[in-house]
Amino acid sequence: MDKPRFRLRCSITKLIFFWIAILLTILIFFHRTPSSNPNRRVLPSLPAWENVVVQSAKPLANSTTGHSVLVTGAAGFVGTHVALALKKRGDGVVGIDNFNKYYDPTLKRRRADLLRRNGIFVLEADINDSEKLAKLFRSVKFTHVVHLAAQAGVRYALRNPASYVHSNIAGFVNLLEACKTANPQPSIIWASSSSVYGLNSKVPFSETHRTDQPASLYAATKKAGEEIAHAYNHIYGLSITGLRFFTVYGPWGRPDMMYYSFTRDMLRGKPIVVFEGPGHKSVARDFTYIDDVVKGLLAAVDTAEKSTGSGGKVERPAQLRVFNLGNTSPVPVNEVVGLLERLLGVKAKKVVVPMPRNGDVLFTHANVSLARRELGYVPTTDLKTGLRKFVDWYLDYYSESNWKSAW
Numbered sequence: 001m002d003k004p005r006f007r008l009r010c011s012i013t014k015l016i017f018f019w020i021a022i023l024l025t026i027l028i029f030f031h032r033t034p035s036s037n038p039n040r041r042v043l044p045s046l047p048a049w050e051n052v053v054v055q056s057a058k059p060l061a062n063s064t065t066g067h068s069v070l071v072t073g074a075a076g077f078v079g080t081h082v083a084l085a086l087k088k089r090g091d092g093v094v095g096i097d098n099f100n101k102y103y104d105p106t107l108k109r110r111r112a113d114l115l116r117r118n119g120i121f122v123l124e125a126d127i128n129d130s131e132k133l134a135k136l137f138r139s140v141k142f143t144h145v146v147h148l149a150a151q152a153g154v155r156y157a158l159r160n161p162a163s164y165v166h167s168n169i170a171g172f173v174n175l176l177e178a179c180k181t182a183n184p185q186p187s188i189i190w191a192s193s194s195s196v197y198g199l200n201s202k203v204p205f206s207e208t209h210r211t212d213q214p215a216s217l218y219a220a221t222k223k224a225g226e227e228i229a230h231a232y233n234h235i236y237g238l239s240i241t242g243l244r245f246f247t248v249y250g251p252w253g254r255p256d257m258m259y260y261s262f263t264r265d266m267l268r269g270k271p272i273v274v275f276e277g278p279g280h281k282s283v284a285r286d287f288t289y290i291d292d293v294v295k296g297l298l299a300a301v302d303t304a305e306k307s308t309g310s311g312g313k314v315e316r317p318a319q320l321r322v323f324n325l326g327n328t329s330p331v332p333v334n335e336v337v338g339l340l341e342r343l344l345g346v347k348a349k350k351v352v353v354p355m356p357r358n359g360d361v362l363f364t365h366a367n368v369s370l371a372r373r374e375l376g377y378v379p380t381t382d383l384k385t386g387l388r389k390f391v392d393w394y395l396d397y398y399s400e401s402n403w404k405s406a407w
């Protein structure tokens with residue numbers, strides 16, 4: 001072979017190697033760069049995010065339980081109170097909330113601020129986001145999940161039925177999927193509702209009564225949740241406790257609920273619409289003060305047994321419970337209006353109309369003997385005391401400087 005031809009072949013080979021090397025470097029670079037990783041795009045500073053979550057989930061030195069709890073719907077009314085109570089006693093707490101616009105998001109942001117000031121991190125995410133849930137469960141071995149994220153409200157289901165299916169059914173299943181694969185599996189305590197009793201007319205409502213006649217889509221999704229809980233408990237050994245809340249009220253409450261919207265409208269001199277049953281019978285609710293509900297919920301956390309399916313093998317049947325958390329004394333809506341008139345010092349402009357067929361039921365009344373026996377649950381706040389606390393909070397929250405954020 002002559003020299004020039006040999007040299008030419010050498011340089012072509014070198015050139016090919018050179019370009020392959022450059023191509024490989026480019027490929028490796030793009031493969032490892034953060035923007036090409038979809039997970040990183042969701043959470044740009046993953047290590048920082050993980051650190052905050054891990055810190056927030058750590059039980060404090062004074063913790064008597066050593067629990068590490070994930071609270072879904074943490075910026076919600078009940079979620080905020082529960083997260084604070086858990087943190088106060090030393091449990092590690094991480095919150096998750098999607099901050100949706102069902103009612104004034106400013107109120108949710110302010111609740112989250114309160115949590116942040118108390119060392120509780122709230123991740124802004126939807127419980128339908130499997131990727132974020134998986135990351136959360138990879139970062140922390142939660143001992144408990146308190147699941148309160150839901151589409152609440154009975155009458156709103158007429159306007160936005162899909163939101164109930166999205167949060168209360170799809171979201172719940174998604175969360176249970178994450179819990180079932182977590183290792184160790186957490187114990188789950190979640191919010192069902194007094195509305196599952198639907199058209200049941202036996203009083204007071206007991207956990208043994210029928211719950212197959214829901215009067216609203218909301219109630220139907222909560223009842224579906226109880227059945228879904230049964231299946232996940234049965235198949236995957238998840239320890240699950242459902243709590244049927246009875247019209248919970250109090251400071252930092254929900255603006256869509258009657259006691260809250262009546263307070264707002266009465267103070268603004270606007271009329272309020274009071275529903276009444278057939279024969280001019282007043283509609284009644286077993287209004288339950290938030291602090292009582294929180295005590296019952298914490299007792300449910302503390303008595304929850306461990307799940308039994310960690311690692312994919314169910315060793316023995318896991319605990320499955322349902323409790324009423326009510327106040328045991330129904331109060332007619334008319335009486336609530338009277339109490340508010342006295343507390344606010346204004347006369348209500350009542351417009352009384354027959355209760356529309358909107359998903360409401362005529363009355364609720366809880367029998368709490370099971371919760372008393374198993375959880376030591378004893379409600380102690382009467383409606384007058386509880387409403388006074390709510391009104392004090394309301395007037396303070398919407399004081400002069402805060403009026404801009406009232407809706």
Ligand SMILES: O=C(O)[C@H]1O[C@H](OP(=O)(O)OP(=O)(O)OC[C@H]2O[C@@H](n3ccc(=O)[nH]c3=O)[C@H](O)[C@@H]2O)[C@H](O)[C@@H](O)[C@@H]1O
Pocket residue numbers: 152153154192193194195244245246247248256257258259273274275276283284285333360364
């Ligand atoms: O117990 C429960 O599980 C449910 O309690 C409440 O539902 P509800 O009892 O209907 O509470 P409100 O919406 O505050 O209504 C309370 C009472 O006021 C009445 N009301 C409501 C609105 C109105 O404009 N006028 C009126 O008379 C309703 O008919 C009802 O009897 C919550 O909104 C639900 O999310 C929860 O699940």
